[in-house]
Amino acid sequence: MIKVTEKPTIELVVKNDETNFLINKAMTFHVPKDVNSISVFFATEQPMWLTYMLYDEQKKLRSQFIKGNAPQPVVIHTDSGKTSPYTISGPIHQGEWTLYISIETNEDFEYNLDLCTCSISFNEETNNLSDPITWQNRQSTTFHLKNFDANKVFNENNKWYKGDFHTHSIYSDGKMTREENMVSAANQKLDFFVATDHNVLPTSWFDETNILVIPGVEVSALLGHCNLISVNKSPFCNQRLRDMFTEEGMNQIITDDYGHSIFSINHPFLTEWKWKFTETPLKKIDAIEICNEPTYLDNEKATEWALLAWNYLLNDGYKITGIGGSDTHMKPTETYEDSNEPSLIGDPGTFVFCDGLSATNVVNAVKKGNVTVSRGEQIQFQIADFISGVHCNLVEGMAKALVDTEEAIYFEWVVDGEVVKQEKGNASEYMFHFHDDSYHWIRVNVRYxxxxxxxxSNPILFGEKEPSLTKWGQILDLMKEHMND
Structure with a gap:
């Protein structure tokens, strides 16, 4: 049921594109003259995974929403101080505006769409909704983050910085506000994190600490979730929501131009959220989230499968970086069922080596593979002066690993996909000797x-190899034997 609370009543044109597990609707409505605000409110009597994107008469994205914990109504206003976060303020012109709605379902639950009401109203009075820091260009009604300075340096030191590449807030289905995310990140001693709410790109963030917040978005479809990190626009500027539910449409989203950014596959083997897009080109993958939310029970096995899949990719010659993400949705005091550990931002922490802390340098470090991931203290791993992600020109030498912790841990040395040595303690060494300068790699796993x-750690690499695999489906084929055990 759709209603517009502006007289005369405006008919909305509804187009259906429905499958067993997906409901997509495109609804158009007419905006009259002299409108200074549009308010959208969705009311549902059933829990549902609902996303919408609102486009103006020029087909430019102006508003985005996930029905989780985000405040409603969502308001677009000519005055930036009266505009909701995650929208674009500016002129509201007469004409046909379009609301694209996507509702994901499952085979066990049948939605009654008559119990879902969308109210659209014009020229309603609003409270002050503005943020002190904005990333979009207030002079332009396009969903581009022209005011986010990816080159701004938060710390000039060349060092390892601790971050988190997967976080959520109340603007999708997270429980923490943006301010609470900042407090939690500071408590976890993070230097940076990426804001990756489901399908919506942050246009602003509160900046009250020295923590770098990088804009991102978790594109969340039935066949898998991925992160676009340090992007300069929404993935739905040019793609409609329904495009992310097909192989072709997702590949268009993946290959779009977001500036100097990262495409990462999230929790690739986690239960119903695994990555099942078989046509994903491997050459477009910058990173894989190897460890996702370790306090969530099902991730224990999913992490092991991700490590195995990563071995296949590395053995084939791909230089795809392994990263971590807390994927935290909870308050710091809350735990998942069957867990006695709190779900915290920065668990795991992803450590990147940067020549000064900026979004650009974080992206550069990830693309190079200068990354280690840890649930506790940083894993120090090197061969002579070579660190993770670097090509080493030695054929023999000593690899060293250290974790400055008193916890009971042990090391697994992985060479070309095989565990060649295990050693207890907080430090370990491995003597390597290759007979020639052909392609090899060495990395280390650390376990309780x-x-x-x-x-x-990410690997130190030796030599080069031209990959032979081309699509993610080939990795899934290689993984079938392991996943059926």
Missing amino acids: EDGRFYGF
Whole structure:
């Protein structure tokens, strides 16, 4: 049921594009003259995963929404001080505006769309909704983050910085406000994190600490979730929501131009959220989220499968970086069922080596593979002066790993996909000798005494190899034997 609370009543044109597990609707409505605000409110009597994008008469994206914990109504206003976060303020012109709505379903639950009401109203009075820091260009009604300075340096030191590449807030289905995310990140001693709410790109963020917040978005479809990190626009500027539910449409989203950014596959083997897009080109993948939310029970096995898949990719010659993401949706005091550990931003922490802390340098470090991931202290891993992600020109030498912790841990040395040595303690060494200068790689896994995941390094590489695999479906084929065990 759709209603517009502006007289005369405006008919909305509804076009259906429905499958067993997906409901897409495109609804148009006419905006009259002399409108200074549009308010959208969705009311549902059933829990549902609902996303919408609102486009103006010029087909420019002006508003985005996930029905989770985001405040409503969502208001677009000519005055930036009266505009909701995650929208674009500016002129509201007469003409046909379009609301694209996507509702994901499952085979066990049948939605009654008559119990879902969308109210659209014009010229309603609003409270002050503005943010002190904005990333979009207030002079332009396009969903581009022209005011986010990716080159702004937060710390000039050349060092390892701790971050989190996967976080959520109340603007999708997270429980923490943006301010609470900042407090939690500071408590976890993070230097940076990426804001990656489902399908919506932050246009602003509160900036009250020295923590770098990088804009991102988790594109969330039935066949898998991925992160676009340090992007300069929404992935739905040019793609409609329904495009992310097909192989062709998702590949268009992946290959779009977002500036100097990262495409990362999230929790690729996690239950119903695994990455099942078989046509994803491997050459477009910058990173894979190897460890996702380690306090969530199902991720224990999913992490091990991700490590195995990563081995296949590295053995084939791909230089795809392994990263981590807390994927935290909870308050710091809350735990998942069957867990006695709190779900925290920065668990795991992803450490990147940067020549000064900026979004650009974080992206550069990830693309190079200068990354380690840990649930605790940083994993220090090197061969002579070579660190993770660097090509080493030695054929023999000593690899060293250290974790400055008193926890009971052990090391697994992984060479060309095989575990060649295990050693208890907080430090370990491995003597390598290659017979020629052909392609090889070495990295280290770190585990708690009981075998649970603690962390890993990205590999140090030797030589080059031209990859032969081309699509993600080939990795899934290689993984079938392991995943059926």
